[in-house]
Amino acid sequence: MWEKTALYNKEAKKSKAFGFSLNVDPVRTEMSALQAVLNQYLNGLETGTLDPDETLPEFRAALRAAGIVRVIEEKQKQLDIWSDQQIKLNTEGTK
Numbered sequence: 001m002w003e004k005t006a007l008y009n010k011e012a013k014k015s016k017a018f019g020f021s022l023n024v025d026p027v028r029t030e031m032s033a034l035q036a037v038l039n040q041y042l043n044g045l046e047t048g049t050l051d052p053d054e055t056l057p058e059f060r061a062a063l064r065a066a067g068i069v070r071v072i073e074e075k076q077k078q079l080d081i082w083s084d085q086q087i088k089l090n091t092e093g094t095k
Contacts, residue, residue, distance in 0.1 A: 020082050027074045030067030037062045 024031050041059040044050035 016083065017079060019086075020079055022075050022078060027067070027071045030071050033066035034063065034068060034071065037066045 037059070041050070041055065041062065045052060045055060045059065
C-alpha cells in the first residue's frame with residue numbers, strides 16, 4: 001500500500017500554480033462577504049437539510065452579489081503575473 005502511495009506521489013504532476021498564494025488585500029471586503037454567504041448556506045447544503053434544487057440558485061446568486069466574480073478576476077490577474085515571473089525566473093536560471 002505505502003509503496004503504491006510513494007510511487008503515485010513520485011509520478012504526480014505538480015500543479016503549475018504550486019507555490020502561488022493569493023494576496024487578499026485588494027478583495028478583502030469581498031472575501032468577508034463571501035465568508036458570510038458560505039456561513040449562511042454551506043452547512044445546510046452539505047448536510048442535506050436544505051433542498052439543493054431550491055437553494056443552489058439562491059446560493060449562487062448570493063455568491064455573485066457578494067463579489068465572487070471580482071475575487072476570481074483578481075486571483076486570475078495575480079496568478080498570471082506570478083506565472084510570468086516564474087517563467088522569467090526559470091528562463092534566467094537556465095542561461
